[in-house]
Amino acid sequence: MSPASYDEIAVWYDERIREGPLGLFHLFVVPEVLKLAGVVEGRQICDLACGQGAVARRLAKRGANVVGVDVSSKMLDLARRYERDEPLGVTYTRDDAQTLAAFADEAFDGVVCNMALTDIPDLGKTLRSVARVLLPGGWFVFSIVPPYFQSPGSPRFVQDDEGVVSGIEVRDYFSEGFWRRVEPNGVRGRVGAYHRTLSTCVNSLVDAGLHIENFVEPRVTGSLAEFAPVYESVPAVLISRCRKVSGYGGREGMKVGEP
Numbered sequence: 102m103s104p105a106s107y108d109e110i111a112v113w114y115d116e117r118i119r120e121g122p123l124g125l126f127h128l129f130v131v132p133e134v135l136k137l138a139g140v141v142e143g144r145q146i147c148d149l150a151c152g153q154g155a156v157a158r159r160l161a162k163r164g165a166n167v168v169g170v171d172v173s174s175k176m177l178d179l180a181r182r183y184e185r186d187e188p189l190g191v192t193y194t195r196d197d198a199q200t201l202a203a204f205a206d207e208a209f210d211g212v213v214c215n216m217a218l219t220d221i222p223d224l225g226k227t228l229r230s231v232a233r234v235l236l237p238g239g240w241f242v243f244s245i246v247p248p249y250f251q252s253p254g255s256p257r258f259v260q261d262d263e264g265v266v267s268g269i270e271v272r273d274y275f276s277e278g279f280w281r282r283v284e285p286n287g288v289r290g291r292v293g294a295y296h297r298t299l300s301t302c303v304n305s306l307v308d309a310g311l312h313i314e315n316f317v318e319p320r321v322t323g324s325l326a327e328f329a330p331v332y333e334s335v336p337a338v339l340i341s342r343c344r345k346v347s348g349y350g351g352r353e354g355m356k357v358g359e360p
């Protein structure tokens with residue numbers, strides 16, 4: 102069976118955020134993302150690959166002027182329905198994160214991308230688009246499942262003698278590209294994901310002129326820790342804040358002085 106699109110799973114995804122395990126994940130991750138975004142009041146912010154708009158709404162409640170961008174019309178329908186029910190001034194645009202053709206250069210003070218970079222085929226193009234639409238000195242905050250725990254063939258949860266999940270087994274870390282979980286029920290079993298090693302992720306940021314300012318792996322607490330205690334001992338999420346640095350030569354500069 103071919104992978105589903107986000108249009109096909111939009112209603113299911115929204116339900117899982119409102120009531121299911123994805124909701125527990127959001128409850129933990131989104132405040133951590135907002136912490137790294139910092140003061141957003143009065144700023145122009147893009148919620149990239151916004152889905153049904155959960156992060157966009159949180160940013161708007163903090164006083165930001167938010168544009169949510171996603172390629173899935175059905176996700177955007179849900180996001181617009183939330184906006185109708187509780188008007189916060191968020192606007193939504195259908196666009197591809199890899200080009201952001203609907204947006205002018207230097208349109209935003211900040212771009213947030215929550216748990217979506219692995220849904221987008223071309224990371225380099227996406228990060229260059231992010232850098233293009235940011236003002237000089239603008240910031241980019243993203244969260245992803247740590248690539249060292251979510252690669253093709255993993256995660257496999259390791260259980261102790263009592264059946265309690267105590268660790269994660271990782272396989273095929275170096276196999277970059279599209280993959281799909283064997284278990285069909287979760288998001289990655291339905292739509293799949295694009296795996297890249299951590300070094301590819303970091304070097305792609307560098308090449309796009311996005312300077313890493315902060316990199317965190319917050320230890321899971323609260324209801325997500327009760328639901329999945331394994332995330333008290335291994336990170337469930339990796340969050341980073343980067344800044345657009347103009348005139349930065351990226352890794353090219355490193356060639357100077359090579360023997």
Ligand SMILES: C[S@@+](CC[C@H](N)C(=O)[O-])C[C@H]1O[C@@H](n2cnc3c(N)ncnc32)[C@H](O)[C@@H]1O
Pocket residue numbers: 107108149150151152153154155156170171172173176196197198199214215216217220221222288
């Ligand atoms: C896992 S969901 C995350 C949604 C949202 N950020 C959240 O926190 O709930 C991934 C989202 O990425 C979007 N997406 C996938 N490819 C995209 C692309 N090329 N451009 C824009 N959005 C894309 C999907 O439509 C989906 O809404």
